[in-house]
Amino acid sequence: QVQLVESGGGLVQAGGSLRLSCAAAGRTFSNYAMGWFRQAPGKEREFVATISRSGKSTYYADSVKGRFTISRDNTKNTVYLQMNSLKPEDTAIYYCAASALTARVALSPRDFNYWGQGTQVTVSS
Numbered sequence: 755q756v757q758l759v760e761s762g763g764g765l766v767q768a769g770g771s772l773r774l775s776c777a778a779a780g781r782t783f784s785n786y787a788m789g790w791f792r793q794a795p796g797k798e799r800e801f802v803a804t805i806s807r808s809g810k811s812t813y814y815a816d817s818v819k820g821r822f823t824i825s826r827d828n829t830k831n832t833v834y835l836q837m838n839s840l841k842p843e844d845t846a847i848y849y850c851a852a853s854a855l856t857a858r859v860a861l862s863p864r865d866f867n868y869w870g871q872g873t874q875v876t877v878s879s
Contacts, residue, residue, distance in 0.1 A: 756780040756852045756868040763848060763873030766840055770877070774835040776850030776870055783831040784808075786868075787853040787860045790824060790835045792846035792875075799849070799863050803835065806859075813859055818844075840877045847872040 762774040774790070789804035803814045803824040812824050823836040833850055851866035860866060 756783075756786065758850050758852060758868055758870035760848065760850050760870045760873040763875045765876045765878065768840060768842055768877055768879050770840050771836070771838045772840065772875060774837065774848055774850075774873060774875075776833045776835075778831045778833070778852065784828040785854070787855065788824075788826055788833040789851045789853060789860060789866060790833075791849045791851060791863060792844075793849070793872075794846040797846075801861055801863075802848070804853075804860055805833065811859075813861065837875070840875075842877045842879045844875060845877050846875060848875050 757779045758776055760776045766772055790802040791799050792802050793799040801815050805812045805824045805826050809826045821839045826833040849872045850870045852868040853860035853866045855865045
């Protein structure tokens with residue numbers, strides 16, 4: 755089992771920044787690729803970003819590319835999502851997730867084995 759706890763959400767004005775953190779406990783953190791997803795009211799959960807076990811490879815949804823940065827610190831068992839130039843359409847609950855998948859890059863919610871409880875991000879216009 756891997757326990758994931760997100761933090762850092764909140765209310766911010768459009769154009770502002772937030773940094774989300776996700777602390778992991780349980781099994782060896784560096785054995786898992788990590789991802790961030792988000793879900794807005796009435797919408798399906800959507801992929802935001804993912805990072806490889808070593809942190810050397812990252813992937814982003816087109817909607818956040820150039821504005822969001824995913825990173826990880828394997829010594830602290832933590833993954834981060836730096837969000838800049840926030841827009842009202844970024845408003846959602848943000849979830850971090852851990853994937854044991856090794857055959858390909860984990861991009862779909864089905865690829866992830868463990869999930870955090872989520873943290874709310876609200877961007878006002």
